[in-house]
Amino acid sequence: MTTLIDLYDEQVAEGRLLRDPAQEEALPELERIRAALAQPVKKGLFRKAPEPPRGLYLWGGVGRGKSMLMDLFVESLAVPVRRVHFHAFMQEMQSELHRLRGEGVEDPVKPMAKAVSDAVKVLAFDEMQITDIADAMLVGRLFEQLFAAGTVVVTTSNRVPDALYKDGLNRQLFLPFIALIKERLTVRELASERDHRQDRLKGARVYFTPVDAAARAEINRVWQELTHDREEVLVLHVKGRKVELPRYWNGVARASFYDLCGQPLGPADYLAMADALRLLVIENIPRLGRSNFNEAKRFVTLIDALYEAKVKLIASAVDVPESLYIEGPGAFEFERTASRLQEMQGADWGHHPL
Numbered sequence: 001m002t003t004l005i006d007l008y009d010e011q012v013a014e015g016r017l018l019r020d021p022a023q024e025e026a027l028p029e030l031e032r033i034r035a036a037l038a039q040p041v042k043k044g045l046f047r048k049a050p051e052p053p054r055g056l057y058l059w060g061g062v063g064r065g066k067s068m069l070m071d072l073f074v075e076s077l078a079v080p081v082r083r084v085h086f087h088a089f090m091q092e093m094q095s096e097l098h099r100l101r102g103e104g105v106e107d108p109v110k111p112m113a114k115a116v117s118d119a120v121k122v123l124a125f126d127e128m129q130i131t132d133i134a135d136a137m138l139v140g141r142l143f144e145q146l147f148a149a150g151t152v153v154v155t156t157s158n159r160v161p162d163a164l165y166k167d168g169l170n171r172q173l174f175l176p177f178i179a180l181i182k183e184r185l186t187v188r189e190l191a192s193e194r195d196h197r198q199d200r201l202k203g204a205r206v207y208f209t210p211v212d213a214a215a216r217a218e219i220n221r222v223w224q225e226l227t228h229d230r231e232e233v234l235v236l237h238v239k240g241r242k243v244e245l246p247r248y249w250n251g252v253a254r255a256s257f258y259d260l261c262g263q264p265l266g267p268a269d270y271l272a273m274a275d276a277l278r279l280l281v282i283e284n285i286p287r288l289g290r291s292n293f294n295e296a297k298r299f300v301t302l303i304d305a306l307y308e309a310k311v312k313l314i315a316s317a318v319d320v321p322e323s324l325y326i327e328g329p330g331a332f333e334f335e336r337t338a339s340r341l342q343e344m345q346g347a348d349w350g351h352h353p354l
Contacts, residue, residue, distance in 0.1 A: 004031040007072050023065045026190050029056050030073045033154065037079050037121065052121075055153040057128070057181055059160055060190035066156035067126055067250055069190075071228060073154065074124050081122040085249070086155065088232050089125065090135045093142060109138070113145030125155035126250055130165040130174070132237065137170075140177035147184050161187055207345050208316040211284055215316045219281060222314060226252050226279070236272045243269045254281040261298040270302045274309035285317035289328040296330060300337045306344070313344045 005027050011017040036053035058066050074083045093112060100108035116123070123146070130136050146153065157164075161181045165174045181187070204222065208215035227249040234248035243265065247254040253273070260282060273280070288296040306313055317324060321341035325334040343349065 002076075004034055004072055004076055007076060011072075017068070020065060022060075022191050023069060026058060026069060026188060029058075029186055029188055030069060030154070033122075033152065034073060034076050037077060037152065052150045052152050055155075055185040057155055057157065057161060057185040057187045058190055059157040059187070061158065064190045066190055067228070070124055070126065070154070070156055074122075077122060079121040080119065081124055082116075082120045083124040084126070085232055086125040086128045087234070089123075090132075090139070091235055093138060094134060097138065109141045109145060113142055113149060117146055117149035117151045120151070122152045122154065125153070128155040128157040128164070129159060130168065133169045136165050136168055136174045136177075140174070140180065143177065143180060143184075147180070153185060155185070160189070206312070206314045207321075207341070209319055211316045211318060216283075219283065219314060219316060223252075223254055223281065226250075234276065236269075236276060238269050238272045243272065245273065251276075251278040252281070253277050253279075254283070256283050257285045257295070257299070260302055261295045265298060267301055267305070270298075270305035271309075273302075274305040274311050277311050279312040279314065280306060281314045283316045285315060285324065287318050288325040288334070289331075293329060296325060296334070300330075300334065303337050303340055307340045310349075312349060313341075315341070 005024075008017070008024070008027055012019045033053045033056060039050065041050065058069070060066060070083070074081055096112050096115075097108050100111065105111065130139065143153070159166075161178050164178060164181075165171055168174065205218065208218060231247045231249045231254075234245040234253060236243040236245070245253040245255055246259060253276075285299070286292065288299065303313075321338035322335075324338065325331050
């Protein structure tokens with residue numbers, strides 16, 4: 001029987017991974033869960049279903065390999081599993097809660113949890129974090145029901161459980177969920193000294209001009225390195241509105257200039273993006289001037305938000321920053337934006353590791 005440790009060793013031997021002692025120390029916990037789930041279920045009228053294995057909460061800095069280990073784990077399972085970003089899952093649960101309440105269901109959480117537990121044996125979450133009070137109030141009851149149904153939860157996070165929803169509104173109502181996590185999941189830190197994602201961008205170009213096939217190919221390569229071909233739509237809630245980033249995975253997002261600046265977005269929207277991201281890929285930045293003055297103003301606001309939040313930037317544009325906006329109202333003010341775009345190309349730019 002092939003174990004997760006065997007699979008890891010194979011990928012190292014093939015040159016697809018660099019061996020990391022911290023990752024190797026985390027593998028036995030994932031293998032414990034995989035092996036337990038692989039045990040055959042005995043049939044019979046009076047056979048009691050086996051106790052599900054204890055889940056795992058794997059936390060640590062970004063770029064340490066948590067998502068890669070989750071990939072190995074999910075691919076090794078022979079039982080129904082759902083791999084999903086935690087934020088996307090909670091958005092789905094909130095929508096279902098609203099629908100069931102609209103139908104007059106008295107306690108919607110029970111049928112919601114049953115639908116999930118009937119469909120999958122394992123929930124594999126990326127980036128467990130709670131920033132919304134609605135999620136904070138729902139998550140405890142929902143996960144109580146999931147655990148009671150025997151659903152196994154494996155999750156990654158950038159935060160230790162005690163730091164979830166830190167300083168959040170009515171946080172005392174959320175504390176029982178933290179206690180539940182500690183009770184039902186093994187909490188383990190992935191304390192690697194190496195930032196594998198940061199290594200991938202070290203010395204790489206991050207600003208491409210002109211916008212041509214070569215630029216698109218290189219951006220596609222970097223995107224694949226950062227996301228491993230996984231992506232989803234990120235929905236941000238800003239002042240009662242939904243703002244969507246069409247391509248997102250694990251703190252990095254990709255969008256066109258039109259997606260970001262051709263829509264009626266404002267400072268609050270860009271601040272929310274900057275808060276949610278560690279890296280943003282902006283493609284197809286056009287020449288700026290009188291003909292697209294409103295889009296240019298939004299672009300300036302977006303770059304200011306990314307700059308202040310130290311979000312890393314990869315961009316493709318028709319020209320170098322200082323030649324993007326050379327005439328028309330706002331050209332003088334754009335000089336600061338051009339300077340910031342140049343600074344953001346530095347190899348050491350940004351507080352956020354990837």
